[in-house]
Amino acid sequence: MPEVNGLKMPAKASEKEMKNIHIDPVPDDQKVEVALQHLDEMRKKFRSFVMAMESCVKCGACAENCHTYLGTKDPNNIPTNRAELIRKIYKRYFTLEGRWFGKLVGAEDLTLDVLEQWYSYFYQCNECRRCAMSCPFGIDTCEVTFVGRQILHWLGMVPKLHANVGAAMEKAGNHTGLPKPSLIDTLEFLSEEIQEEFGVEVNFPVDKPDSDILYIPSSADFLLNPYTLMGAGMFFTYIGANWTIPSTVAEAGNFGLLFDQRFTQRHNVTRLLDASQKLGIKKIVWGECGHGWRAAKMYIPTLADRPVKWPIVHLHDETSYYVNTNQLKLDPGKNNHPTTLHDPCNYGRACGMTKQLRDVLSACVTDFREMTPNQEKNFCCGGGSAILFDDPEMYDLRIKFSAKKAEQVRATGVGANGDGYLCAPCSICKAQLYPMVEEHKLGVEVKGLIDLLGKALVWK
Amino acid sequence: MSYFILQILPYLTMVIFTFGLLYRLGRWAGSRIVHNITLSPFPQSNTQALGILGAELIFFRSLFNFDRPLWIGAWLMHIALFSVIGGHVVGIYFLGRQFVYLGMSASLSENMSAVLGTSMGLLMLAGLLYLLIRRFTIAKVKEVTGPSDYLHLVLLLTIVVIGNIMRLWEHDLGISYAPVKDYVTHLVMLQPVPMNHEVLTKPLFVLHLLFVQILLMIFPFSKLMHVFGMFAERWIINRVYKEPAPGLPNVDVAAARAAGAGLPSGDGAA
Ligand code: HEM
Ligand code: SF4
Ligand code: SF4
Numbered sequence: 158m159p160e161v162n163g164l165k166m167p168a169k170a171s172e173k174e175m176k177n178i179h180i181d182p183v184p185d186d187q188k189v190e191v192a193l194q195h196l197d198e199m200r201k202k203f204r205s206f207v208m209a210m211e212s213c214v215k216c217g218a219c220a221e222n223c224h225t226y227l228g229t230k231d232p233n234n235i236p237t238n239r240a241e242l243i244r245k246i247y248k249r250y251f252t253l254e255g256r257w258f259g260k261l262v263g264a265e266d267l268t269l270d271v272l273e274q275w276y277s278y279f280y281q282c283n284e285c286r287r288c289a290m291s292c293p294f295g296i297d298t299c300e301v302t303f304v305g306r307q308i309l310h311w312l313g314m315v316p317k318l319h320a321n322v323g324a325a326m327e328k329a330g331n332h333t334g335l336p337k338p339s340l341i342d343t344l345e346f347l348s349e350e351i352q353e354e355f356g357v358e359v360n361f362p363v364d365k366p367d368s369d370i371l372y373i374p375s376s377a378d379f380l381l382n383p384y385t386l387m388g389a390g391m392f393f394t395y396i397g398a399n400w401t402i403p404s405t406v407a408e409a410g411n412f413g414l415l416f417d418q419r420f421t422q423r424h425n426v427t428r429l430l431d432a433s434q435k436l437g438i439k440k441i442v443w444g445e446c447g448h449g450w451r452a453a454k455m456y457i458p459t460l461a462d463r464p465v466k467w468p469i470v471h472l473h474d475e476t477s478y479y480v481n482t483n484q485l486k487l488d489p490g491k492n493n494h495p496t497t498l499h500d501p502c503n504y505g506r507a508c509g510m511t512k513q514l515r516d517v518l519s520a521c522v523t524d525f526r527e528m529t530p531n532q533e534k535n536f537c538c539g540g541g542s543a544i545l546f547d548d549p550e551m552y553d554l555r556i557k558f559s560a561k562k563a564e565q566v567r568a569t570g571v572g573a574n575g576d577g578y579l580c581a582p583c584s585i586c587k588a589q590l591y592p593m594v595e596e597h598k599l600g601v602e603v604k605g606l607i608d609l610l611g612k613a614l615v616w617k
Numbered sequence: 618m619s620y621f622i623l624q625i626l627p628y629l630t631m632v633i634f635t636f637g638l639l640y641r642l643g644r645w646a647g648s649r650i651v652h653n654i655t656l657s658p659f660p661q662s663n664t665q666a667l668g669i670l671g672a673e674l675i676f677f678r679s680l681f682n683f684d685r686p687l688w689i690g691a692w693l694m695h696i697a698l699f700s701v702i703g704g705h706v707v708g709i710y711f712l713g714r715q716f717v718y719l720g721m722s723a724s725l726s727e728n729m730s731a732v733l734g735t736s737m738g739l740l741m742l743a744g745l746l747y748l749l750i751r752r753f754t755i756a757k758v759k760e761v762t763g764p765s766d767y768l769h770l771v772l773l774l775t776i777v778v779i780g781n782i783m784r785l786w787e788h789d790l791g792i793s794y795a796p797v798k799d800y801v802t803h804l805v806m807l808q809p810v811p812m813n814h815e816v817l818t819k820p821l822f823v824l825h826l827l828f829v830q831i832l833l834m835i836f837p838f839s840k841l842m843h844v845f846g847m848f849a850e851r852w853i854i855n856r857v858y859k860e861p862a863p864g865l866p867n868v869d870v871a872a873a874r875a876a877g878a879g880l881p882s883g884d885g886a887a
Binding site: 200202205211214220221258294296300356370391440455458459 | 641679758764768840846850865869
């Protein structure tokens with residue numbers, strides 16, 4: 158699969174895998190017609206999409222603000238050209254100028270080859286929105302990627318990775334497919350680890366009724382980022398919170414945002430609201446997951462099909478509050494490493510969370526150095542929207558997409574002695590950066606932010 | 618031919634321009650802002666949101682921050698463009714004597730009008746050439762440019778070059794304000810000018826107006842819609858967003874620390 162017509166692309170989900178996420182793949186001879194129907198629906202619905210189709214002046218300002226173009230120099234990775242893959246079809250079928258002047262204005266017929274192009278390039282977009290920030294009009298190519306992936310989903314063209322995560326969520330309530338007993342086993346193991354390493358007693362209550370706080374961890378934290386989960390547990394214990402983790406939605410991520418903003422995305426939301434009601438909680442606190450936080454903070458209000466009565470905040474909205482009000486005793490000496498911070502795109506450009514991260518990090522480490530550009534201007538790690546594919550061609554692209562990040566980290570000098578920390582408080586950033594710091598030989602270890610806070614807490 | 622271009626086509630142009638514009642804006646209005654995709658950092662009040670819009674509108678702030686070389690050309694070109702459009706309106710209406718209202722003498726005002734008009738016209742020419750050269754020479758820009766993008770610039774250049782020629786050689790090739798004002802007045806009043814009117818005898822003036830009308834006719838069907846697109850797009854992505862208050866329910870850190878929460882039993886401070 159990794160190459161079709163010379164296009165790099167991730168392996169597609171099989172028919173059976175598509176059926177698991179409730180889609181009957183459309184046969185090839187009907188794909189074009191069905192795609193056009195969906196495109197027509199989408200353009201009538203989403204103004205953000207229409208504006209990207211109709212008001213770009215092709216100035217090229219977005220080109221060097223997209224790390225995928227910087228890393229590959231592939232013209233189709235220039236944001237406006239990525240959008241052009243749909244725009245040329247849009248013009249041909251839905252505008253007068255496209256119907257009358259065709260090629261002159263860049264209109265083109267939809268074919269199966271074009272659909273393969275969509276599949277290739279919409280899964281080379283990290284949905285990081287740096288293009289929206291740099292465009293003189295604010296044209297958001299991420300919105301075009303959303304529309305492209307949504308239509309591809311309805312046609313039955315979804316990467317295996319995304320389809321299987323969607324299916325696992327529905328079956329188990331988390332992306333990793335962990336059943337409740339495994340969640341509890343892992344949490345008990347983490348309690349023991351904390352006892353051994355930090356000498357404190359931390360319990361991870363699961364599905365505890367009448368809790369005040371519902372904590373939504375990323376399921377990747379159970380396997381890949383244990384210190385993130387341990388850090389959160391230590392924080393809640395330290396402040397004496399009455400908290401719990403819901404087994405039915407032990408997942409901060411929401412892949413629906415990334416490939417199916419209808420059923421798949423709403424399904425997670427429904428699970429969350431059910432759990433909140435059942436456990437009688439008062440506030441929902443989100444774990445370290447960038448796209449998941451965007452999906453929760455910005456999309457739950459429009460996706461929930463009933464009133465949402467619980468405030469939803471991010472863990473670091475809270476940690477920063479307690480740090481800034483001096484309620485936590487922290488010893489930065491416990492994280493005595495040169496540290497830099499990678500701002501996850503979804504925090505910086507979609508959720509307004511940049512200051513909080515700095516407030517917490519600078520209280521937890523001895524030597525914090527900003528990378529440039531930072532905050533909302535930061536570049537993506539190259540993993541955004543979970544294009545964490547392992548097919549060799551796609552893995553090679555991940556290395557190229559993270560080239561800009563590597564350059565930024567190197568410029569801070571934190572890895573000069575091989576003992577630097579790269580703080581990246583997002584599950585997808587972590588999954589991308591764990592291998593990438595090796596590929597680019599950056600001399601840094603990737604850490605979550607709550608990991609460092611957990612370590613810095615002074616208990617007595 | 619001149620008669621058609623100056624007496625009939627303008628009405629056709631206005632109809633196409635107006636209805637085209639309404640059609641396009643209607644399409645935009647028909648779609649919705651489905652989810653909240655505000656770009657952060659979020660404005661905290663409508664005044665701040667307006668501030669962002671203003672900075673983008675007047676200074677092209679994003680371009681300034683993220684693509685300085687383009688900003689230079691685009692900003693100068695637009696400033697010149699606005700001045701030229703404004704200059705046409707007041708110059709023709711006041712016959713070049715608009716600066717009399719600022720205390721100048723009539724002849725000084727006319728000279729001033731001529732100098733400003735010529736320099737803005739030349740600046741716009743320079744700006745457009747810069748943008749065109751950019752499209753040929755910079756790889757990333759070349760890669761996003763299609764035939765219609767070149768044609769837009771060529772059309773604009775044609776209009777501006779003819780305009781500049783009429784300014785620079787006013788007495789041989791150009792035309793003075795008075796007959797133009799007379800022509801525009803007739804046009805607006807839906808009355809034809811006499812067949813021997815001066816405007817009909819100036820080929821460059823007729824050509825200038827022909828190309829301007831072509832520009833106006835393609836306007837609603839082209840990327841020139843960015844003028845309105847900018848407002849529509851900023852309305853989506855620069856909106857007020859207020860954060861919920863921090864602080865966790867029933868949490869008292871001091872009490873928890875005093876009770877030794879998390880410390881092995883018997884090890885607490887209490
Ligand atoms: C409101 C803020 C505006 C911004 C940020 C803006 C930005 C731009 C940019 C980036 C270009 C592309 C230059 C290129 O070809 O490389 C452009 C072209 C142009 N703009 Fe604007 N513009 C704005 C408003 C306007 C307005 C109000 C007008 C007209 C009255 C206008 C007329 C034009 C024209 C005629 C072009 C040349 C089109 C072409 O290249 O084919 N713009 N503008
Ligand atoms: S969202 Fe990010 S990756 Fe996608 S086109 Fe825009 S800048 Fe590039
Ligand atoms: S910066 Fe905006 S207007 Fe310019 S090419 Fe990119 S999307 Fe189009």
